[in-house]
Amino acid sequence: MSQSPDSPTPLVGIIMGSQSDLKVMSGAADILEQLHIPFEVTIVSAHRTPHRMLEYAEGARKKGLKVIIAGAGGAAHLPGMVAALTTLPVIGVPVKSSNSIDGWDSILSILQMPSGVPVATVALNGATNAGILAAQILGSTNAVVADALEKHRAVQRDKVMRSVEQLRR
Template sequence: MKVAIFLGSISDKSIMKNAIEVLNIFRITYKCYIISAHRLPDILSDTIIKIENEKTEVIIAGAGLSAHLPGIISSKTIIPVIGVPIFNPSSINNFLGGIDALSSITQMPNGVPIAAVGINNSYNAALLSVHMLSIKYIDLKKSLKKFRYYNRKKLKNKIEQNL
């Protein structure tokens, strides 16, 4: 099983690191690519062909501002794409708090589907990819069930300690 993680910019790296942490928890192999959909469209197309040949099963794509990266990727492959709208407060061009990226990712035209998570929520993007892959991989499904059980147990213990 393999996941490809695409970032639209080097500045997105700090946001997307949570996805890598989740994939590492579940021992899912992944590769990361930093490719601008607008500035390097030919390299993006070539990379999509490459990851298809490598049997990549899910793509996580994070992008800010106009956030075209997930949509362009989805238009070129049938591999499921999970879009992460990114808000980078240090960007001088980002006045909308990531709402622009969220709107861009969620308002794709018919025929170009993208699953979307919340702004900067690469953690949930990776966890959604784990859910998708667990349909096919029984051992991963077992690990995911244990993960969810222990997370609920930790939360229940916190609540009980504060009562």
């Protein structure tokens, strides 16, 4: 399990069904690192390591996690099953796996949760937004995180405004 170096207590758990999801899911880690939010990353497969999934989900709150980001592709049951096993907020990232039907399998199997057990589903391969959403959840009660998010928004705004200026010239 890897962890950001700056804090001993991860607030966000990033999990994924397979190492093949890492390329996509590293987007969540990158943005959390930029926002200085401590996180951990590991592989948990709903189908191949179901007992590990159960242990991870049931132990998440106790070890201090506040939000879980779960990415998976194909028959992507990991986010939903983790959501069923914890009351922490779970953000689901549908990963477009190589054999997928344009990613619709991943999207629908994460998105279509039964009433009562929500997963906040982001876009296909939308791991960066999952990281930002996790930060926003933390930022609702943490002023330092809220400030980091404001700064991140300002950077985006300035970038757009620079391109507006360039087009004017």
